[in-house]
Structures are given as structure tokens and as C-alpha cells.
Amino acid sequence: MMMEAERQNQAVIAYGLLKRDITSGQFRPGDKLLMSHLKERYQIGAGPMREALSQLVAERMVTAASQRGFRVAKMSLQELNDIYDARAHLEAMIVRLAVERGDEHWEAEVIGKAHTLASVAALHSTDEMISLWDKRHKEFHTAIARGCGSSKLLELRATLMDQAERYRQLWLRQTVFSTEALVNKRREHAAIVEALLERDAQRAGTLMLDHLLTPVPIITAIVREAKLAEE
Amino acid sequence: MMMEAERQNQAVIAYGLLKRDITSGQFRPGDKLLMSHLKERYQIGAGPMREALSQLVAERMVTAASQRGFRVAKMSLQELNDIYDARAHLEAMIVRLAVERGDEHWEAEVIGKAHTLASVAALHSTDEMISLWDKRHKEFHTAIARGCGSSKLLELRATLMDQAERYRQLWLRQTVFSTEALVNKRREHAAIVEALLERDAQRAGTLMLDHLLTPVPIITAIVREAKLAEE
DNA sequence: AAATCAAAAAATGTAGATATTTTTAAAAAA
DNA sequence: TTTTTTAAAAATATCTACATTTTTTGATTT
16 A cells, blocks of 8 residues: 655744755845745745744754744854764764674675765766765664664764755865865774774774864855855 | 743753753653653743754764654663763763863862862751752763763763663662662772873773763663663 | 934734545435 | 344544744844
8 A cells, every 4th residue: 555645834834944944045145035025935824834943943054033033043153163073073972882882784784875875976077976976875874873772872973964055055166176185084984993893982083073073174265255144 | 131031942941851851750661752741841942942842862862763752761770771871881981081181180180079079968958958959960070081071972871871861770779878889989099090101091981981981880780670660 | 413293014813715534324235 | 142243333543724923034223
């Protein structure tokens, strides 16, 4: 029997669309999110729209001022550093746990995802190439993290990933377009996998920490260049 | 000039009240949250009420089923273990960072809060005693955590604290009413502070991990006894 | 310039309309 | 008789359209 796709309510739909439009840059940091415009754009009423907006406020992607409506949250170099620092330390901790707790199935998944990622070739259009590499890169890292066995830690991790997304997008193009950067990333991934398989929690954690912090200087430069954020 | 308290919207008010009513047990795990009842209880319309509810869904305190309304999220021993495990590891990591990064002002704050906590005496009514000890205990731990210097990590920590709250409430009475338990806690706190001051990040982290895991068996027993949750 | 005030725009809330699910109870089948 | 099915009724969730309140705008005066 065909699994019926659960009929989503308007708020959930609007939430997804608006989130996509913000991370993809359709709405820029600081932009006013005018209720009348959003209602029109997503074809829904004010009630559900507010519901979607306040979800995004909780996720720090939107800010709210009482009686003054909503804006796309600003980006800042300070926030960039904070998010990446937090992410790196959290993920390093998760990896250490994964090395201690992960079983053979976990190992197999990680190796599989690493292979799939390494084999992304420049055969596609640029945008397809970026989104394919990104998708597989995320799946690789998620496969590693799952080894920790804690859904709560994975939820926290997802929260930070979401918050990092707008900054990550900036880094992505630079990296996928640079053969050198891609080669470096591949090397780092290989080193991490090696440490995992040797069950060296400490080394895996340290490698992960560094791996996640390397994008920061690159993103900083882009943000400064494009004047996308306050200092 | 007196600072005017920002006029909150209905959704925010309802959010706070409902959250309090859930953590304090006015609504029990699994209870249906009938829209008509909530509207009546908090004297607001359905729109803002939905907004509040879906915030709590995001925080995992309420569950939603499309077209079928909302329920108080169930509790389970599995979730108890997951939350406490995640919290303990996150907090241990934060403490290690705090030891590496915290300055003299941080040290002073921690010592101050430790002192304030240690001096809670059994002079008050039972409920006052509980809530005072709880308040100061939280402030003590928060003062320690702040040393990590990352607002994102502190946000993640707050998320888990919130999710733990319903379980924590069960532990609190047992502990505050047992002189032995209180003495033990005081000893653990002293040991943590000592490690902090000696700037022994590793030891402070380990002590914190253990400190946060001790309530789990106690809560497990209470939950089983009161049949508050699935296994 | 700075202050004032009315008009316009915008946010927020409510009441009621609509759609969906659950309950009830009667009818049919076992 | 008991169980299952069906259909209508009731209860409930959800959405929209409009009403109310607050903020913003910008012309006018000090």
C-alpha cells in the first residue's frame, strides 16, 4: 500500500519555504519580513505565517520585535566564530563518543559514505556538482556522528548545523571550485576515518576539531568582501 | 526612569504559562491539550495558542499530530537516560573549556555562587527551601558554564536543561529532603570548584560528568514507582 | 532643526467559516 | 447474542477575513 504523505498544515509549509529562502539568500540579513508580503508570497493567512516566523525566531534565523514585526537575523563575524567554535567542540566530543560506542555497522556506514563522497566527479553542471558534494559531505559527517548513539546530541548538532548553514553556503562554492581545497578536504576525511578505525578517540576528536575550523578564515574573508555582516 | 516591561504578545504569555503548567505537572505526560480548554484556561484565541504550542513542540515538551491536535510529550526511561547522558557530556566539555578560557572574574563568580549555595539553611518552609536551593544550584552551575565564553554552547546547554526539567523536578524533592544527599552534593561541588581553581580541565570535566549522572538511578526509581513513563 | 499631529501602514488578535477526525448508534454480518 | 460495518452527528482542529491596536510616515508648525 502506498504510504500517504501526511497532510502538512500551512504553518509547516511556510516554515520550510521561508527557511529555504533565507538560507539561499532570497532574503538577506537585516531584511524586513513584511507580513503582507509573506502572506502574498506563500499564499497563506497571517496566523500560520506568524507560527512559522516564531519557529524561525527560536532557531535564531529571524528576529522579532514586539509590535514591530520580524526581520531576517543579521550575520556577524562574532556569530560566525561562535557557531563554528561551538560546532567544532560539540562535534569533536560526539566523535570521541562515537569511537567509544560505535559498532561494526557504524564503521561500515562511515566507510561507505566516505567512498561515495570521494567519488563525486566534476561531471555535472556547477550547481549540481555543489549540491551533490554538499549532500554527500553532510551524509558522511552525519554517519560519523550517529555512532555516538544519542539522539539528543544529534539534535543539538543539527541545531548548530542549521545555524551555520548561511555561513557554510558561502564557503561551499569556494571549496568545491578549488581542486586544491577539495584534495585537502579529502585528505582530512581520510585521516579522520583512519583514526576512527584505529579507535583512537582522542586523535579523531582533534582531527575533527581542526577539520571544522578550517573554513572560518575563508568565510571571514568572503563576509568582509561582500559586506554581508557586521564585524 | 523606570524601564517599561516590554508588552509581550499573547503567544509568548501562553507559552510561558503552558510550559510552567507542564513542568510542574498540572498537565501530565500523554494528556490531550484540547484547544478549547487551553483557550479558556489562558484566555486567548486559537491563533496565538497554536503559536505557543508549536514552540513547545520544537522543544520536545509537546507533540503534534496533523489535524489531531497536541499532547503533552510522554516521558520515558529511555529519554531520561538520553537527556542525562547528553547533558553530562555536554556540560563536561563546557567545563573543560571554561577551565581553559575562564578569567579571574569567572573564578570569583563561581566561588561566590558556591558559597551562596552552600549556605542555604533549612529555615524556610519546605517548598521555599526546595525552590531556593534549586535556584542557587542552577546559578552555581550556570556560573561555571559561562566560563566557556560561547553563547551558542550556553544555548545548547539551556535547551537540554529545559528538556531535563520534568525529570529533574522528581529528583529535587528526594535530594533536598535528604541530609545525606545534600552533604554528598556539597562535597561534589567542593571537589569541582577545587579542580577549577587548580585549572585541571580534565579532572573538572570528569567530576562534572559523574556529578550530573548521579541523579539518574534515583529518578529511574521514582519514575518506575509512580508509573510516570514507559520503559 | 525639533516637535506635533493626523493619515497611512503594519502588526496582532478575534470570531466565525471550513475541513477533518472522533464518537455514536443503528444496521448488517457472523 | 456478539461483532463488524456504516452513516450521521458531534467534537475538534485549522484557516481566513476582518477588527483592533500600535507604529511609522510625513506634512505642518514652533
